Amino acid sequence: MPEKTQHWTESLFDSVYALYETANEYRNAHRAAELQATTVDYVRRMTNEGRIALEGRTNAWGRTATRSPHGQALSVLSRLYSTVESQTQTHYEEAALLYASGAAWAVRAVLRGEQPPHVVFQVDDHGEPGPQALEIPGLDTYAEGPALDAAYNALVRCMQAAEYGEDLAGRDYVSEHEAGEMHEANAVADGTADAAFAYGLIAQRAVSFALIGPRRAREAELAQAHAAQQTGQPTD
Template identity: 65%
Template structure:
């Protein structure tokens, strides 16, 4: 069982790691949902053309209505899987953004001299966590600083495309040119979840870097306390 008296550096890292595990669960669920969609793709497989009769129901010519049950099953499953894939994508994106922004918040907090035991989020009117800012300044000496900056740029680009697509979609009138821009923005925004997850992974490693100082200070305090206790015991 995990020690409930963890030092703040460890409980903070565990908090970010829990956000990582959450995002990874939804990433896996989204991949599974995508695979399910592919299994009923009419472009990849043919349905069996055998038919069944539906007694008591007639077609436009007054004949007993018939149906291809396999085709209907594929059609129904396609609709079901499409909805599931869209929902898993939404949840994966939300979890990945919370993960990335939570790690960024933890780093900024440590840089500001704070000692948060866990990542804290504000909530919206429905009680859902609201993501933090994503930028992480002050890591010029960090060996993966350039990779982190590059991942941030990709993430910001995807987020901008998503906001632009939502803005265009919400307008009463969209010109043909704007419609083309909207669809391009939607395509670009599809990578938002993956970009947030990738940025979160780098930010999580960066958190370990900024925690080096506080961890060493804590170890020094423990060593000094043990030395004092040993001296008192020997006396």
């Protein structure tokens, strides 16, 4: 039995929602990685002082070398969790930007009168999708318009800070004052993923708002078709 084809309004919303789920998965993974990293923080943990002897190895004084197995484990795990934390942060930011820009794209497309069944992204040389324009004009009657604008501006500040920090880091010489500015810019840029996710949440609700008209038109079509079926009259 062939699968039922979704109406474009439903498949488009599902496309945006899939971007949310993806970003949220990486968001949760990053939070978990951050939490795990704190469990091996030397400032927060007491290292067991017990040591083991390493037969066949000597220290600088010619005595049998010893090692703290618990301290070594914390060191290994600290490096491991730091790597995972960094990688999940990168994936979270990428996914959050795709989510935010994908929702924004969907709203713009619907407001232009288009009927896209899915969110469309341009791909890079490796075939991976990249974020697109984030701004959503034309939502003057949307109740969450002010919140959407505020979230957009917060995201733009983070992204501009990231660009400024990268610019300073790429210079051959950075003054002490510029080094301070670079540190501040990087601190703001660290919030890009969360800012993009927050913007995406409001933009996703804007997708539902933009789809009100098309969904009502669809319901009217279905009602007309049902009525015609009952009376045996053809529909236009």
